[in-house]
Amino acid sequence: MSCNLSKAAFLQTFRKLSCVHSQLLLLRGVHVSQFKPPVVPTDIDPFPLFMEEGVQTILNDITGIDLKKTALLQPKKLPLKPVLRAVPDKELKRLQADSFKKERSKIEQRPPFMRARKEISRELARNPEIAPVMTNNLLFIDTSAFTRSERANKDKVVVVRDTEGTLRTATQEERDRAIQIAFPVRGRTIFPSSFFKPENLHNALQRCRYSYVLDKVCVQYDPDHPEFLRITKEIYDYILERMEFDALRGTRHFGSMAFYLSLCHREYELVLDMLERKLIVDVMDYIRLHRKIHSQEGSKGSLSKPLGYDKKNFEKLMGLYMKRITGNRKKQAEKMVESLLEAGLPEIIKENLSQRELIDSYLKLETNVY
Amino acid sequence: MKPYPGAKLVVRMARYGCTNRPFYQIVVTWNRYPRDRKIKEQLGFYDRLPNLTGEQVLGLNLDRIRHHFKHGTEFTRPVLQLLGIVGYFPIHPYTLVEAKRITRRREELEQKLKEKYLEEKEEETDKIVQDESDQSGEEVKSESVDIDHSPSTDNQTKTVKSDVTNLEEALSESITIAKKASVLKI
Numbered sequence: 001m002s003c004n005l006s007k008a009a010f011l012q013t014f015r016k017l018s019c020v021h022s023q024l025l026l027l028r029g030v031h032v033s034q035f036k037p038p039v040v041p042t043d044i045d046p047f048p049l050f051m052e053e054g055v056q057t058i059l060n061d062i063t064g065i066d067l068k069k070t071a072l073l074q075p076k077k078l079p080l081k082p083v084l085r086a087v088p089d090k091e092l093k094r095l096q097a098d099s100f101k102k103e104r105s106k107i108e109q110r111p112p113f114m115r116a117r118k119e120i121s122r123e124l125a126r127n128p129e130i131a132p133v134m135t136n137n138l139l140f141i142d143t144s145a146f147t148r149s150e151r152a153n154k155d156k157v158v159v160v161r162d163t164e165g166t167l168r169t170a171t172q173e174e175r176d177r178a179i180q181i182a183f184p185v186r187g188r189t190i191f192p193s194s195f196f197k198p199e200n201l202h203n204a205l206q207r208c209r210y211s212y213v214l215d216k217v218c219v220q221y222d223p224d225h226p227e228f229l230r231i232t233k234e235i236y237d238y239i240l241e242r243m244e245f246d247a248l249r250g251t252r253h254f255g256s257m258a259f260y261l262s263l264c265h266r267e268y269e270l271v272l273d274m275l276e277r278k279l280i281v282d283v284m285d286y287i288r289l290h291r292k293i294h295s296q297e298g299s300k301g302s303l304s305k306p307l308g309y310d311k312k313n314f315e316k317l318m319g320l321y322m323k324r325i326t327g328n329r330k331k332q333a334e335k336m337v338e339s340l341l342e343a344g345l346p347e348i349i350k351e352n353l354s355q356r357e358l359i360d361s362y363l364k365l366e367t368n369v370y
Numbered sequence: 371m372k373p374y375p376g377a378k379l380v381v382r383m384a385r386y387g388c389t390n391r392p393f394y395q396i397v398v399t400w401n402r403y404p405r406d407r408k409i410k411e412q413l414g415f416y417d418r419l420p421n422l423t424g425e426q427v428l429g430l431n432l433d434r435i436r437h438h439f440k441h442g443t444e445f446t447r448p449v450l451q452l453l454g455i456v457g458y459f460p461i462h463p464y465t466l467v468e469a470k471r472i473t474r475r476r477e478e479l480e481q482k483l484k485e486k487y488l489e490e491k492e493e494e495t496d497k498i499v500q501d502e503s504d505q506s507g508e509e510v511k512s513e514s515v516d517i518d519h520s521p522s523t524d525n526q527t528k529t530v531k532s533d534v535t536n537l538e539e540a541l542s543e544s545i546t547i548a549k550k551a552s553v554l555k556i
Contacts, residue, residue: 081482130461136420138428138455139426140428140429141429162458179428
């Protein structure tokens with residue numbers, strides 16, 4: 001074992017890992033040379049693609065809702081006394097529907113996949129006669145946004161008067177700092193903590209705390225911050241290397257990860273994972289999404305309509321998909337599909353659809369709270 | 371309703387913070403009220419001391435400032451200066467006066483340091499000349515006057531030129547040291 005975990009920590013992580021591939025990697029010790037990190041293409045603009053309704057519904061469906069996992073992932077507070085109640089069936093359904101709706105609203109707050117923001121800094125005035133008075137830069141922020149209706153961070157005015165006497169709009173870093181001083185976000189620090197340094201991040205990732213780290217990153221940085229992109233890319237690559245997709249399934253980060261992998265043409269591992277776990281309906285949706293992202297028309301092209309989820313359409317989609325794969329992978333995928341067909345594809349599809357219908361029924365139920 | 375007869379609204383800085391650590395809130399109050407208490411509305415804040423990144427931070431609610439300006443409240447000079455530096459108002463003439471004052475103080479400092487440096491140099495050269503005369507007293511007397519002049523004049527010009535370059539270096543060093551040491555804006 002060439003990893004630097006203690007025996008107890010090793011056992012803990014081993015138990016947490018969700019697939020054989022990652023367990024093997026942990027036992028062997030990870031080989032750096034075999035893994036090629038994915039490369040984000042620069043010609044497609046991901047943000048408008050991501051925010052389309054069709055894409056968002058697909059990502060919602062793929063993520064699903066897993067109440068047990070979210071209950072486990074909550075930060076540890078003081079243990080509460082368990083509340084026991086006797087409740088009629090209707091009431092029980094309503095309570096379950098509440099929790100489902102809450103979960104879905106959390107999942108829909110997924111961090112969008114965007115490009116890094118650009119530096120905007122332009123000169124407004126030049127007064128070198130004031131320069132002797134300015135011993136330090138003066139960072140000015142307009143706090144009138146408290147009294148106005150528009151609340152976007154981009155509209156807030158942040159301006160700096162230099163020691164030379166030039167008045168200019170602030171750089172992005174200065175803007176972030178000033179906005180955090182005047183309109184603080186809970187959980188965000190002005191100077192980034194040492195949690196996000198590579199060594200400490202790696203420590204957390206080794207203990208399989210992917211969604212915990214991702215949540216912290218979402219709190220600290222905006223989605224178009226270059227640091228945010230760097231850290232999320234690192235985490236997604238780490239997960240991709242170990243094929244640990246199930247750790248994020250049910251959280252709000254699954255959709256962004258799926259989108260990222262599809263962009264970088266690395267969706268094959270995720271498709272395999274889904275086939276292994278017999279989530280056929282998810283596979284069909286995901287391949288549809290993948291084709292949409294890489295279609296020639298880009299964001300103008302519409303998603304192909306969701307044809308009925310049955311054996312014929314599944315074979316059709318898989319055929320279209322496997323035209324692009326070559327070599328070993330193709331054999332692997334064909335084997336998987338054959339085994340699934342033997343096991344009884346229509347029943348599996350029925351099961352998946354019934355799951356989805358259950359979730360939909362809970363979400364549509366009328367409750368007082370949501 | 372006015373709290374006392376002849377009351378006027380004023381926008382000014384209220385000093386909070388601690389000893390040797392000022393922090394100002396920019397505030398609307400009635401003019402006779404105590405500096406820090408009984409404020410009508412807070413419009414912003416100003417931190418005069420530089421933070422970790424070397425900046426002074428100022429935040430103002432420009433909408434409300436505009437509202438109070440329209441309704442004729444008095445603005446004190448420091449607040450107007452800040453607004454001018456920020457660019458919302460034109461630059462206050464007092465900032466230009468301050469700038470001039472600071473440049474004048476800097477020049478006086480430079481002058482003083484220059485004179486001090488020259489004095490020190492003179493003392494050193496005097497010492498050197500004395501030592502040389504002590505050592506080679508007989509040789510100087512025996513040689514003719516002409517030979518004495520030329521090398522000494524050459525030395526003097528050389529020393530003057532080197533003096534000028536050394537002076538500039540030494541001056542810049544001492545000025546930076548003086549700037550760092552001074553608490554005021556010199």
